[in-house]
Amino acid sequence: MAVMTNDIRSRRLRSGLLVAVASAMSFGLSGPLARGLMDAGWTAAAAVAVRVLVAAAVLAPIAAIQLRGAPGLLRRNAALITAYGLLAVAGTQLAYxxxxxxxxxxxxxxxxxxAPIAVVGWLWARHRERPGAATVAGGLIGILGLILVIDLRSGLAASWAGIAWALAAMIGAAAYFVLSAQGAGSLPGTVLAAGGLTVGGLTLLAAGAAGLVPLAAATNPVAFQGFTVAWWVPVLLLGTVTAAFAYVSGIAATRLLGSRLASFVALFEVLAALSFAWLLLGEAPRALQLLGGALILVGVVVVRRGEPAQISAAAAETAAPSR
Incomplete structure (x- = not known):
C-alpha cells in the first residue's frame, strides 16, 4: 500500500510540475503581446477584456459538456466562480x-x-499550514532572485505608478493560487476557468461602459521586434494560449501540487516573460537579471524539497475509494 501511495505521489508530482511549467510559460507570453497591442492604440482594459472573453468563448463548449447532468453545480459554486473572475482574472490582469x-x-x-509570500502567509494564518524550513529557505532564495532581476539601478524608483499597479497584481495573483485549489473533486477546472473568465470579461466591459476604465481598441498593425502582424494575431494568441490554455492548466497544476508549491513553480513565468520580452520587444535582460533568474530556479527547487508531505497527503486522498 505504501509503495502504491508513493508511486501515485510521484506521478502526481511529475504531472503537476509539467503542467505548472507549461501554464507559466503560456502566462509569460501575455505581457509582451499585450504591450504590442497597447503600443498600437489599445488600452489595457480593452486588451484584458478581449483576451479573457475570447478565452471564455473557447472554453464554454467544453464547460457545457462537463455540466451535463449537474444543473446545480454552477449555483453551488457561484461565489467561487465570481471571486475567481473578479480577483484572479479581471483584477490581476488589469493591474498587470x-x-x-x-x-x-x-x-x-x-x-x-x-505572490508566493502572500500565499504562504495566507495558508499559515487561515489554515495553520506552517511552512517548513525548506519552504522558507527556498522562498528567501527566490525573493533574492526577484530583487536581483528588478535591479534597482535600472530606474525602477522613477515609476511609482508602475509599482502600485504591480503590487495590486500581486494580491490578485495570490488570490488566483488560493482560489484555483478550491472545488477540486467537485468543480471541473474548465468550468471554473470558463465561468471566471466570463465574469472577469463582462466586469471589465461594464466598468468601461460606466467610464471607470478606458476601453479603446484599434485595427492598426502591431509591431514587435523586427516584424509586424495584423491586430487579430496577438488577440487570438492572447485568448487561446495565454488565457484559455494558461488558466485551465494553471488550475490543474494547483490542484495537483497545492497552492503553495504551485505558486513557487509559477515563478517560471518570470523567466518566460523575460525571454518573450527579449524576443518580441527587444528588452534584453541584464547580467544581474540573469543571475536573479538562476536564483529563482534554485529557490523553486528548494521549496519543492520542502513540500513532499503535502503532495503525499493529496495523493493518498486521490487513491482512497470514493463514497
Whole structure:
C-alpha cells in the first residue's frame, strides 16, 4: 500500500510540475503581446477584456459538456466562480497590464510574483499550514532572485505608478493560487476557468461602459521586434494560449501540487516573460537579471524539497475509494 501511495505521489508530482511549467510559460507570453497591442492604440482594459472573453468563448463548449447532468453545480459554486473572475482574472490582469505601461514587462511581472509570500502567509494564518524550513529557505532564495532581476539601478524608483499597479497584481495573483485549489473533486477546472473568465470579461466591459476604465481598441498593425502582424494575431494568441490554455492548466497544476508549491513553480513565468520580452520587444535582460533568474530556479527547487508531505497527503486522498 505504501509503495502504491508513493508511486501515485510521484506521478502526481511529475504531472503537476509539467503542467505548472507549461501554464507559466503560456502566462509569460501575455505581457509582451499585450504591450504590442497597447503600443498600437489599445488600452489595457480593452486588451484584458478581449483576451479573457475570447478565452471564455473557447472554453464554454467544453464547460457545457462537463455540466451535463449537474444543473446545480454552477449555483453551488457561484461565489467561487465570481471571486475567481473578479480577483484572479479581471483584477490581476488589469493591474498587470497597467503596470506594463509604466515599466518593463519583466520588472512588472517580478513584483507581481512576490505572490508566493502572500500565499504562504495566507495558508499559515487561515489554515495553520506552517511552512517548513525548506519552504522558507527556498522562498528567501527566490525573493533574492526577484530583487536581483528588478535591479534597482535600472530606474525602477522613477515609476511609482508602475509599482502600485504591480503590487495590486500581486494580491490578485495570490488570490488566483488560493482560489484555483478550491472545488477540486467537485468543480471541473474548465468550468471554473470558463465561468471566471466570463465574469472577469463582462466586469471589465461594464466598468468601461460606466467610464471607470478606458476601453479603446484599434485595427492598426502591431509591431514587435523586427516584424509586424495584423491586430487579430496577438488577440487570438492572447485568448487561446495565454488565457484559455494558461488558466485551465494553471488550475490543474494547483490542484495537483497545492497552492503553495504551485505558486513557487509559477515563478517560471518570470523567466518566460523575460525571454518573450527579449524576443518580441527587444528588452534584453541584464547580467544581474540573469543571475536573479538562476536564483529563482534554485529557490523553486528548494521549496519543492520542502513540500513532499503535502503532495503525499493529496495523493493518498486521490487513491482512497470514493463514497
Amino acid at each position: 497590464f497597467n503596470a506594463v505601461r509604466h515599466m518593463e514587462v519583466g520588472v512588472a511581472l517580478l513584483i507581481e510574483y512576490t
